[in-house]
Amino acid sequence: MSVIIVGGGMTGATLALAISHLTKGQLAVHLVExxxxxxxxxxxxxxxxIALAQGTCQQLSRIGIWQAIADCATAIKTVHVSDRGHAGFVTLDAHDYRIDALGQVVELHDVGLRLFRLLQDAPGVTLHCPARVASFSRSEDGVSVALDNGTVLDGQLLVAADGSRSALGTQCGVEWRQQPYGQVAVIANVSTAAEHHGRAFERFTQHGPLAMLPMSDGRCSLVWCHPQDKAEEVKAWSDERFCTELQKAFGWRLGRITHAGKRAVYPLSLTTASQSVSHRVALVGNAAQTLPSYCRTRI
Structure with a gap:
């Protein structure tokens, strides 16, 4: 028996490693990326x-993954929640819950390199990368997948971990329900004059939430929501204007915002598959449900 996973991002790679660990390599896994x-x-x-909840880190530790990525993680010791224009705020502290951290922030590029190193040595896992699915077929007893390099894989289950609006899911007749939120999320890494000391911030503003996550080298990962009709204006801001506007919205709890890296702007919507299971096929991760960026920051 074997499982074929298409998509080697966070979801697909983690699933392949979990199967390898839990079956001690007895269940063959083909991972296509x-x-x-x-x-x-x-x-x-x-x-x-992204921010991983402490419970997620514990689960990853049980299957041997966290140990490989812990050195590139930044602990969240405190979460500060505020509402712009109001004096009150809420602080959540790891010490109050008698734990070392409320969660951990990891940078996806660093995690990807470490996951693939684990995959190369994982018992029962065969990595096909780079490779794409050219075609696939299902029968009563199994599934056959042809790759663009001529390799043909046979298995009993095909897992689609190929992201939002999964191409494999579409070929299986899956339809998508989309709920637009009328907002965009601006994603960037920023630097501040004051150290974050493991503090994460969530601030509710007139137009939507703003989150700052602690990162390595004293930086913060920013997710800043704006109305859809302001997207082009925000994209056009210079670095100086961006930092000035961010300072107004966020405040001075981390001192002056000194630098903003390359910005990316994503429309916010909730996309859900009409079904996550079909004959010999299962959709997982963003292929099954894609959440807005400010939700994905905390898994």
């Missing part, structure tokens, strides 16, 4: 950062 993790244009392992 189109782009090597060290590539600058990898859609899943780019410069973005």
């Amino acid at each position: 189109a782009v090597a993790p060290h590539a600058k244009n990898h859609p899943g392992f780019d410069s973005r950062a």
